[in-house]
Amino acid sequence: MEQRRLGTSGLDVPVVGMGTWKTFDVRGAAAERRRHQVVDVALESGITLFDSSPMYGEAERVLGDALRGRRDRAIVATKVWTPDDREAEAQFRRALGYYDGWVDVYQVHNLVAWRTRLDQLERFGDEGKVRSIGATHYAHSALPELMDIMCTGRITSIQVPYNPLDREVEREVLPLAAGLGLGVLIMRPVGQGTLAKARVPVEQLDPLAPFGIRTWAQALLKWLLSDPRVTTAIPATANPDHARENAAAGDPPWFGPAERDYVVRLAQQYAG
Secondary structure, X not given: OOEEEOOOOOOEEEOEOEEOOOOOOOOOHHHHHHHHHHXXXXXXXXXXEEEOOHHHOOHHHHHHHXXXXXXHHOEEEEEEOOOOHHHHHHHHHHHHHXXXXXXXXXXXXXXXXXXXXXXXXXXXXXXXXEEEEEEEOOOHHHHHHHHHHHOOOOOXXXXXXXXXXEOHHHOOHHHHXXXXXXXXXXXXXXXXXOOOOOOOOHHHHHHHHHHOOOOHHHHHHHHHHOOOOOOEEOOEOOOHHHHHHHHXXXXXXXXXXXXXXXXXHHHHHHOO
């Protein structure tokens, strides 16, 4: 799978990663064992970046358990998410415990108390516990504030929503990220599942077959990754087969403008 540099962080990350929102928020030996199997397949397929958050219930813990004994094979991206300074410190301690004492990409989730959180993350960076610092938001209304943070020089990556039916970041955010040399992680690459569930007839994917596309989800991921401003996309899944299929979208050849336009038309027709 192709890798891209996550801004100036020094991290080379796979173009297809894995999110854990909802899918890894589980309890019980059987459910957690199944998530460990998803991580097994992901690593075997070249997916090494895993994104989580304390906002995702048990997901951070379950991911940490799945990586036990092989933490050095993974790039962990997680988040701090609270306006309370003491709770933030508790979130940091828990995450460092889950992930063997370091986090590769630590992000300020939804920009909550971002000035103070950046101060804390920079301190952890000086201590060697954080390799890269980022910021995230899901809402279009927060993008101006996110761009202000991007211009401070204090972060090396952002995480934003982007897919064929949500292209707001194309207007200003992606050009700014490219100009500043920031990495870009994509949340909601399949529209929180709504896009992926669109019933696109199989024959409609035939024009994309030369690009290695066999499924609609792969078409959506390759659409994103064909934008050179995108560093990595992080679809969530609890299905090992889907993890393997997602990984297969992470290699060239990439779509050109005609293929990207075609995928947008399919999305509008079948999911819009």
